Amino acid sequence: MMTRIPILKLRECLIVSIQWELDDQTALAFQEDLLAKLHTTAARGVVLDLTPIDFIDSFIAKVLGDVINMSGLMGAKVVITGIQPAVAITLIELGIRLENVVTALDLENGLEKLERELED
Amino acid sequence: MNLRSSVDIITEWDIVAARQLGRNEAKDVGFGTVDQARITTAISELARNIYLYAGKGNIEIKQIAEGNLKGLQVIASDKGPGIADVRKVMEDGFTTSGGLGAGLPGVKRLMDDFKIETVFGEGTVISATKWLR
Amino acid sequence: MxxxxxxxxxxxxxxxxxxxxxxxxxxxxxxxxxxxxxxxxxxxxxxxxxxxxxxxxxxxxxxxxxxxxxxxxxxxxxxxxxxxxxxxxxxxxxxxxxxxxxxxxxxxxxxxxxxxxxxxxxxxxxxxxxxxxxxxxxxxxxxxxxxxELSASLIPVFDKISVMPLVGTIDTERAKLIMENLLQGVVKHRAEVVLLDITGVPVVDTMVAHHIIQAADAVRLVGAKCMLVGIRPEIAQTIVTLGINLTDFTTTSTLQRGMEQALALTNRAIVEVNVK
Structure with a gap:
């Protein structure tokens, strides 16, 4: 039983909202799906909303970090939105800083930030 | 009070099962959202270590009490290869699997007590406890 | 007897x-x-x-x-x-x-x-x-x-800008509490910039600095920006002497200066109104 995460396109951006706890397979499948979608749509930006996610371990963090770097290679900027306080704290305590990641409070802010980044 | 439950870690899906169990137990003890996330993440790291390095093993989750303190203890045990250099795996950024190298030192930071017993060639038992503040 | x-x-x-x-x-x-x-x-x-x-x-x-x-x-x-x-x-x-x-x-x-x-x-x-x-x-x-109880509540000052004044010595336990309040406050008030005011913190050693850096990092993860304000001369001295690297974040000496920068970051400024 594997769920696929839906990826929506809005003008130049892709919008992804992760609604369920990520297991390893889903996370890896998502990585492939997103890159494939970037390829076919030539989108310039991605907003990845994690609001419902209540924990991220080092594996998922690595997958997310990889996705962001890979998207960057394909010419797309990624903004992560909605990281919960508890998740942020655990990530920091785990020692995962996600240093070059652009973040925003929620989807709306994320889209704004992405548009601004794309203008620069 | 000594409620315990456990999950055998054999497939990747068992990692998910272990952390779901952990989250429920943490909620049951009365931990807040941040501590729930800490515990769930720690269990995920431990379970994944078992899956990656030992192949199979067990995650046991116990509600414990010591005096007025309530807590949740997570015991990860396996009969895998053991850890050759414990000091090394407790260093930040050390990894043999291509991961982020946050695993064990990260778990130690997330939890309050952390103990590791390992015999090279025979297996590893890691116990980590979070106390309810 | x-x-x-x-x-x-x-x-x-x-x-x-x-x-x-x-x-x-x-x-x-x-x-x-x-x-x-x-x-x-x-x-x-x-x-x-x-x-x-x-x-x-x-x-x-x-x-x-x-x-x-x-x-x-x-x-x-x-x-x-x-x-x-x-x-x-x-x-x-x-x-x-x-x-x-x-x-x-x-x-x-x-x-x-x-x-x-x-x-x-x-x-x-x-x-x-x-x-x-x-x-x-x-x-x-x-x-x-x-x-x-005394420690750390996040005060929304303007739309998108909040301040958290820190008073007293910070130990590990308090640091955790501060971090939780800070992050929950940021999300609750939808703050885009938070000013962490350490005017009332008597000593900033490596441990305290470490906690502050962690808090700022976590704030960045939830999608806001953390600024460190209220850095007194002696604090600046100890930070540099101890070799603590704070270059990753914006720091100012006073809350006032920090506030001006925070407003600038959110595309706003305080202007004087001529009343005639």
Whole structure:
């Protein structure tokens, strides 16, 4: 039983909202799906909303970090939105800083930030 | 009070099962959202270590009490290869699997007590406890 | 022997207390005798004497109970613990001196007398120390809670801008609490910039700096920006001397300057209005 995460396109951006706890397979499948979608749509930006996610371990963090770097290679900027306080704290305590990641409070802010980044 | 439950870690899906169990137990003890996330993440790291390095093993989750303190203890045990250099795996950024190298030192930071017993060639038992503040 | 001593004390209580008081007054360290009125001293001294006698005459079953009552009572006087211990010691000494002078002590009963005295005073000492440490423990815990309550609430100042003033020493436990409040506040108030004001933090060492850096990192993850304001000259000095790297975040000396920058970051500015 594997769920696929839906990826929506809005003008130049892709919008992804992760609604369920990520297991390893889903996370890896998502990585492939997103890159494939970037390829076919030539989108310039991605907003990845994690609001419902209540924990991220080092594996998922690595997958997310990889996705962001890979998207960057394909010419797309990624903004992560909605990281919960508890998740942020655990990530920091785990020692995962996600240093070059652009973040925003929620989807709306994320889209704004992405548009601004794309203008620069 | 000594409620315990456990999950055998054999497939990747068992990692998910272990952390779901952990989250429920943490909620049951009365931990807040941040501590729930800490515990769930720690269990995920431990379970994944078992899956990656030992192949199979067990995650046991116990509600414990010591005096007025309530807590949740997570015991990860396996009969895998053991850890050759414990000091090394407790260093930040050390990894043999291509991961982020946050695993064990990260778990130690997330939890309050952390103990590791390992015999090279025979297996590893890691116990980590979070106390309810 | 217990009874004998008790009867003796009861009979000579005035004399004993007078002498005990004189002895206590000799030690000028404690201010009890200096600041209290004679009347208060008198009643307290009498009460103390009665307490002593009742603790001596209690039967074995009720002794523990009496002992507890006694120490609770003593703690209530508000004396310093050294003073209380000296008071107990002096009291037994006075009795010994009195009884010896009076000649009711001789070689045959001397040993058992000392025994009774020891068996009486030692548990009293212990129980008093116990009671005091319990009170202290309670105070420490209460203060800890008070400190936690005091610590760190996030104040929304403008739309998108919040301030968290930090006051007092930051230890690991408090740092965790601060981080939680900070992040939850950021999300709740939808703050895009938070100013962490450390004007009230007396010392910033590597540990505190580490916690602040972590908090700022976590704030970045939830999607806001953290600025460190209120850096006093001596704090700047220690930060650089310790080799702490804060270049990753914006720091300013005052909250005011920080606020201006925060407004700029959110595309706003404070302008003066000409009222004519």
């Amino acid at each position: 217990n009874r004998e001593i008790a009867i003796y004390i009861q009979k000579n209580i005035d004399k004993i207390l007078e002498r005990w008081k004189a002895k206590m007054e000799d030690d000028q360290d404690d201010r009890f005798f200096q600041i209290m009125s004679d009347q208060v001293i008198d009643t307290t001294v009498r009460e103390f004497g009665e307490l002593m006698v009742s603790s001596l005459t209690a039967s074995e079953e009720t002794y523990d109970e009496k002992l507890k009552d006694f120490s609770v009572q003593i703690v209530r006087y508000g004396w310093s613990i050294t003073f209380v211990l000296r008071a107990l010691n002096n009291f037994s000494e006075v009795i010994y001196e009195e009884m010896e002078e009076e000649g009711s002590l001789n070689e045959s009963n001397y040993k058992s007398f000392r025994e009774v005295l020891t068996n009486w005073i030692t548990p009293l000492n212990q129980s008093v120390v116990d009671a005091y440490s319990k009170v202290w423990e309670k105070t420490v815990n209460l203060q800890k809670i008070a400190l936690q």
